[in-house]
């Protein structure tokens with residue numbers, strides 16, 4: 001949020017309101033530019049953050065099987081239309097040499113990564129790459145399911161259509177059985 005120019009956002013929103021034929025001076029819209037600027041500061045607060053920070057603190061626990069945190073809710077803003085997309089992330093990894101992350105940090109990594117103009121594919125790979133780099137696990141498998149408002153409220157208008165993206169790293173890249181194990185845990 002440090003770099004965010006709230007005043008500039010406010011001016012831009014006033015211009016958009018004028019451009020669509022609204023009257024930014026009418027009572028209901030008077031505070032709208034300010035509110036939208038505040039909202040953008042919140043929904044884009046991940047812009048100056050690196051999700052790798054959440055994996056700087058690790059624990060040592062002799063666990064050499066899967067850790068799966070599933071159904072992590074998230075919302076983001078599609079970088080093509082600046083409207084929301086939202087859904088759930090599921091993150092599985094197999095620790096190497098007992099190096100495990102705090103469970104909440106997986107959710108924090110998703111949230112921070114989502115809080116910028118984004119693509120679903122990029123959220124998926126950014127989280128997987130951050131975990132590979134910081135935890136050096138045997139493997140990471142990230143699955144994200146989301147609904148894109150740009151496909152719901154405009155354009156093709158297909159409410160309910162879900163996009164699923166997966167990124168497999170390490171052992172999950174080549175091991176069908178390990179991937180199937182995660183998919184069965186998600187059922």
Ligand SMILES: Nc1nc2c(ncn2[C@@H]2O[C@H](COP(=O)(O)OP(=O)(O)OP(=O)(O)O)[C@@H](O)[C@H]2O)c(=O)[nH]1
Nearest residue numbers: 078079080085118119120121148150151154155156
């Ligand atoms: N790959 C990918 N595409 C996305 C994502 N979010 C939105 N899109 C797509 O981005 C594309 C932009 O296409 P364009 O043809 O440049 O824009 P448009 O004319 O508004 O496209 P329509 O949505 O088809 O009306 C659309 O097909 C969207 O569905 C995302 O997270 N990943």
Ligand SMILES: [Zn+2]
Nearest residue numbers: 078080081150
């Ligand atoms: Zn879009």
